[in-house]
Amino acid sequence: MSIPPPRERWLALLRAALADGTFLKLTLGKPGAADPTLRNLFARPVQLRDGARLSLVWRHATREVTRNLPPAEAADLLAGLLGTAFLDAHLFTATGQHQFETNPGGRPRLRSLPAPPGSVAPAPAPHDRPKDHLLPSSTPWLQDLGVTNPDGRPRAGMAGKLSQIQHFASLLPPLLRAAFPPERGTAPLEVIDAGSGKGYLTFTLAQLLGPGFRIRGLEARPELVAFCNGVAARHGLAERLSFVTGRLNPAQPQPCDLLIALHACDTATDDALALGIRAGARLLVVSPCCQHELRPALEAPPGLAPVWRHGIFRERHAEFATDALRALLLEWSGYATQVAEFTGAEHTARNLLLSGVRQRPPGDAAKAAAVREFAASYGIRGQALARHLDFPLTAAPAEPR
Numbered sequence: 001m002s003i004p005p006p007r008e009r010w011l012a013l014l015r016a017a018l019a020d021g022t023f024l025k026l027t028l029g030k031p032g033a034a035d036p037t038l039r040n041l042f043a044r045p046v047q048l049r050d051g052a053r054l055s056l057v058w059r060h061a062t063r064e065v066t067r068n069l070p071p072a073e074a075a076d077l078l079a080g081l082l083g084t085a086f087l088d089a090h091l092f093t094a095t096g097q098h099q100f101e102t103n104p105g106g107r108p109r110l111r112s113l114p115a116p117p118g119s120v121a122p123a124p125a126p127h128d129r130p131k132d133h134l135l136p137s138s139t140p141w142l143q144d145l146g147v148t149n150p151d152g153r154p155r156a157g158m159a160g161k162l163s164q165i166q167h168f169a170s171l172l173p174p175l176l177r178a179a180f181p182p183e184r185g186t187a188p189l190e191v192i193d194a195g196s197g198k199g200y201l202t203f204t205l206a207q208l209l210g211p212g213f214r215i216r217g218l219e220a221r222p223e224l225v226a227f228c229n230g231v232a233a234r235h236g237l238a239e240r241l242s243f244v245t246g247r248l249n250p251a252q253p254q255p256c257d258l259l260i261a262l263h264a265c266d267t268a269t270d271d272a273l274a275l276g277i278r279a280g281a282r283l284l285v286v287s288p289c290c291q292h293e294l295r296p297a298l299e300a301p302p303g304l305a306p307v308w309r310h311g312i313f314r315e316r317h318a319e320f321a322t323d324a325l326r327a328l329l330l331e332w333s334g335y336a337t338q339v340a341e342f343t344g345a346e347h348t349a350r351n352l353l354l355s356g357v358r359q360r361p362p363g364d365a366a367k368a369a370a371v372r373e374f375a376a377s378y379g380i381r382g383q384a385l386a387r388h389l390d391f392p393l394t395a396a397p398a399e400p401r
């Protein structure tokens with residue numbers, strides 16, 4: 001794969017910093033001969049009543065001209081100026097400084113340095129402060145995904161989705177710290193979002209994870225894949241965030257250090273978990289839904305026979321039994337599991353986030369016994385994840401004497 005030229009790399013860094021909220025400021029310098037009064041152009045983020053904007057100031061010898069533009073529009077405008085109206089550019093982000101220079105012979109080059117100690121990401125937009133979200137609603141790609149308006153507020157009917165996305169962003173950091181300690185090395189880590197849909201949570205991951213991770217959304221519907229790839233490209237994220245059309249296949253090994261599968265219906269969650277476990281992923285995060293598989297075969301645990309005729313109770317037990325069995329199978333596979341509420345029931349009933357951080361070798365006998373005991377209590381003889389893992393749920397026959 002050829003490396004893009006320095007100008008394109010600088011512009012990609014700019015778009016990525018605007019997308020993930022790490023942008024601090026930039027200066028374009030060394031103006032061309034077209035306007036002898038022009039000195040430089042300075043840009044910084046501002047929060048206006050209409051939403052997040054980039055304030056661009058053209059500094060001339062005796063005057064200044066200011067334009068406040070939405071970040072994506074500002075990035076397009078800067079792309080048109082760099083290399084023509086201005087030959088140098090200096091980008092400051094919370095994670096680094098990136099200097100694009102054109103030497104006297106016309107040769108461009110890009111130099112990058114880590115940010116000096118003490119650099120901090122810009123403060124969240126004022127209307128986000130009360131909740132102090134890791135993902136401000138002014139984040140530019142949220143608008144392209146149809147979640148927010150240009151003013152950074154949720155579009156009609158999308159307040160629940162925005163709240164879910166922001167809740168997801170708040171649940172992830174402790175899991176990421178547990179699974180990926182800072183001394184993990186320099187190779188990029190592979191991330192799969194199984195059943196990525198419209199990409200809401202895939203983009204959220206890309207924003208939280210930063211450049212050390214390569215994120216792939218795997219999605220059965222090609223039109224969603226094309227849409228998400230378009231948004232990733234527009235926001236300068238395409239180098240580390242891509243979407244591919246395909247169906248989940250746990251039998252087909254692929255590298256995966258972190259797997260998420262959110263609202264992958266019924267046994268698609270089991271397919272995703274099996275894919276991650278087989279790849280030896282360090283972190284698995286799923287939010288199951290539509291747990292239909294076990295319902296027809298579920299038997300009433302002791303004492304529940306009198307209420308088993310109520311369909312809604314059986315339904316709730318089927319959800320619980322499916323997810324609890326998955327958690328126990330993850331434990332047996334060597335993962336320390338946690339279960340958290342994902343979003344409040346006012347937004348969706350699909351409100352459980354099951355996560356596992358790999359901690360031990362698989363196959364612990366006591367964990368296996370716990371799986372079997374639990375399955376027996378509901379009369380469960382087969383389940384998709386157990387089948388993927390070749391785990392017999394019915395007790396092994398007694399050893400012959």
Ligand SMILES: C[S@@+](CC[C@H](N)C(=O)[O-])C[C@H]1O[C@@H](n2cnc3c(N)ncnc32)[C@H](O)[C@@H]1O
Nearest residue numbers: 195196197200219220221246247248262263268
């Ligand atoms: C309910 S949507 C959830 C999308 C996204 N994860 C989210 O939470 O916003 C489920 C998505 O998974 C996709 N999907 C379902 N089964 C799949 C499979 N076996 N392989 C790949 N994608 C699948 C569907 O096309 C759909 O876009």
